[in-house]
Amino acid sequence: MKIKPLKDKLVVKYSEEETEKTAGGIYVPDVAKEKPQKGGVEAIGSEVKDVKVGDSVIFDKYAGSKITVDETEYLIIKEEDILGIIE
Numbered sequence: 001m002k003i004k005p006l007k008d009k010l011v012v013k014y015s016e017e018e019t020e021k022t023a024g025g026i027y028v029p030d031v032a033k034e035k036p037q038k039g040g041v042e043a044i045g046s047e048v049k050d051v052k053v054g055d056s057v058i059f060d061k062y063a064g065s066k067i068t069v070d071e072t073e074y075l076i077i078k079e080e081d082i083l084g085i086i087e
Helices: none
Strands: 009-014 038-044 056-059 065-069 072-078 082-086
Touching: none
Parallel strands: none
Antiparallel strands: 009 038, 009 072, 038 056, 056 082, 065 072
């Protein structure tokens, strides 16, 4: 990972969503859909207590800042924006 978050921040990689198909058989392109509100934790800051690297998490819809590294989109968010860990 080329990003090292500070303090209570986490780096989350968005989960890949399946291509969506409507009841009428029309495929919805990825650009027309909202980003998922879940992802995998790639890196954590030194003050993060309840989440570890590798956890799958759900987070607040408008949380964090989006960045792109090596053509992969990540989100940097605060630990308090994590709503839960997916088990």
